[in-house]
Amino acid sequence: MTQKSQRIHFIAIGGSIMHSLAICLAKAGHKVSGSDDHFYEPSKSKLKALGLLPESEGWDANRIDSSLDFVVLGMHAKANNPELLKAQELGLKVFSFPEYIYEAAKDKQRLVIAGSHGKTSMTAMVMHVLQDIGRDFDYMVGARINGFDEQVKLSDAPIIVIEGDEYLTSPLDSRPKFFHYKHDIVTVSGIAWDHYNVFPTLENYISQFELLADTSAKGSTLIYCEEDDLTAKIIGGKERDGVTSIPYKAHPHEVRDGVTFLKLPDGEIKIEVFGYHNMQNLSGAQAMLKRIGVSDEQFYNAIASFKGAGKRMEILGKSDTSTIYTDFAHAPSKLLATSTAVKNQFPDRYLVACLELHTFSSLNKDFISQYKDTFNSSDEAIIFINPDAVKQKGLETLTEADLRKAFNRKDIILFNESAKLKDHLLKHQWANKNLILMSSGNFGGLNLAALKQHIL
Known part of the structure; x- marks a missing residue:
């Protein structure tokens, strides 16, 4: 970019897309700062490598002053964020990410x-x-x-x-x-x-x-x-x-x-x-x-050489008779498309499909009926729900009976602990079987590398 160097502050810099924009602008010669109430990998390490990781987590209105050219506001922040309020008080230009x-x-x-x-x-x-x-x-x-x-x-x-x-x-x-x-x-x-x-x-x-x-x-x-x-x-x-x-x-x-x-x-x-x-x-x-x-x-x-986007039917590992896929699928249409695709590609292989319900929509009793008949392509249908995610969103816990009714599948298996999910998967004999792990979360911290090593 040819524009002059500017001072830019990111409120919620730790987000997956926000940190990428911050890095882009810093590499272009702008003076970038930021804040967030929590940092996850890989954004934490990437920001640290460029000197963009704040010394402490949390919000601090003192980070905002009139020397800033503008502020970029992330979706993770709240409307009463003290840094945002200070920027508004000073009359600074506040851009959303898409703006x-x-x-x-x-x-x-x-x-x-x-x-x-x-x-x-x-x-x-x-x-x-x-x-x-x-x-x-x-x-x-x-x-x-x-x-x-x-x-x-x-x-x-x-x-x-x-x-x-x-x-x-x-x-x-x-x-x-x-x-x-x-x-x-x-x-x-x-x-x-x-x-x-x-x-x-x-x-x-x-x-x-x-x-x-x-x-x-x-x-x-x-x-x-x-x-x-x-x-x-x-x-x-x-x-x-x-x-x-x-x-x-x-x-x-x-x-x-x-x-x-x-x-x-x-x-x-x-x-x-x-x-x-x-x-x-x-x-x-x-x-x-x-x-x-x-x-x-x-x-x-x-x-012909395109291999797909990250976590979109991404191959975690494969052998001559088994493949493990990870996929971002969580919404009904995505679950249906992804599980059907894997089964149709390998119709002679037994398909074990594991879906983590992680988003507000997918964990909501008033929405869950939208999943009806979307999980029918797999030979074994597993659902994982992290109780912490349910609690964080203030929702009512879904039971195995709720899920079987909503998905219209009587053999759905529900797990609420990643250790029990892992034990269940390790009991399988994986010859001529595929596994697909679908989530926008992380299955409660399930160690995918160790799971892959055992299966393959």
């Missing part, structure tokens, strides 16, 4: 990938192809991506690829983040109710995506998955003046002996990712890239 990304990217062509599921994988696909063909671009993505040091890059590149999250912008702004990016091209992968604590009804949730499409500027492009009923209806169901709409569906493909091949007009290519949802993501990425001049030949040459 700052737009500020840095307003002169670039902005490619935004949105949707209830698949957006991280699709964003990673677009980034992988652009890197492979040597295009200069910036990015913001919500997960670790192979081949990229950080989750945020801001430079003088002419385009930016942004994962467009529908979750709240900041404690001061209850709108979804994706509204702030003011897309030139936006892709919507699918719409399935999530974030029950923020969007209490399906209609309220759907309306956010409809408004995203309706706010498209003239000359912009809407790309949407026509195989997703809600997306086809909301995004593709009406014309918008001066906006180009492009539908896509799963790329033609074939699975042979646990390997997926893309079917092309003049042959086929072997690819590393699999699952019907990923064939949809791949087509969405291809459609977006075509809009900025990437040819089919360039796309196919590049996508």
Whole structure:
């Protein structure tokens, strides 16, 4: 970035995406400081390595003074945060994370990938192809991506690829983040109710995506998955003046002996990712890239080496007869897509699937019925619930009977202690079996490295 060095303070610098932006700006020559009430790895070590880790945890209004050019406010902070109140008292400019990304990217062509599921994988696909063909671009993505040091890059590149999250912008702004990016091209992968604590009804949730499409500027492009009923209806169901709409569906493909091949007009290519949802993501990425001049030949040459995004059907380990996957899946649509994909890829292998219910939505008795019939692809269905997570969110504990009824599966096994979950998994004979561990948490601190070593 060519702008002069500025003094910037991050409130809630320890977040997975906030710390990446802080590091990006520090490396660009800005004077960065920050605070948080708790730090987790890997952000703690990465901030420490660059001298950005504060000496102590917690909030301190004395960190804020009029010498700051602006403050970046993370979602983890509260509206009564003492540092935020001090910044407001001094009349300092306060950006939310997405507001700052737009500020840095307003002169670039902005490619935004949105949707209830698949957006991280699709964003990673677009980034992988652009890197492979040597295009200069910036990015913001919500997960670790192979081949990229950080989750945020801001430079003088002419385009930016942004994962467009529908979750709240900041404690001061209850709108979804994706509204702030003011897309030139936006892709919507699918719409399935999530974030029950923020969007209490399906209609309220759907309306956010409809408004995203309706706010498209003239000359912009809407790309949407026509195989997703809600997306086809909301995004593709009406014309918008001066906006180009492009539908896509799963790329033609074939699975042979646990390997997926893309079917092309003049042959086929072997690819590393699999699952019907990923064939949809791949087509969405291809459609977006075509809009900025990437040819089919360039796309196919590049996508063959794409191995996926971090914790999106990521291989933890494998042997000749077993594979262990980790996946971020937690919402109903993600659970269904991920478990079905693994079973369809290896239909002759017994599938043990373990889901941690960790989010407010997934642990809520009023939402849990949304999981009905989403856990039917696995041969063994295990659910883990950390009692501390339930207590922290102030929710009522779900019982095994509750889960069996909600998921419509009578053989679901529930664990509340990671040690007992580990013992159960270690009792399995793992020949010709796959394991998938799905969570946005950590299964109560389950040692995945030790589990992998035993199984494989």
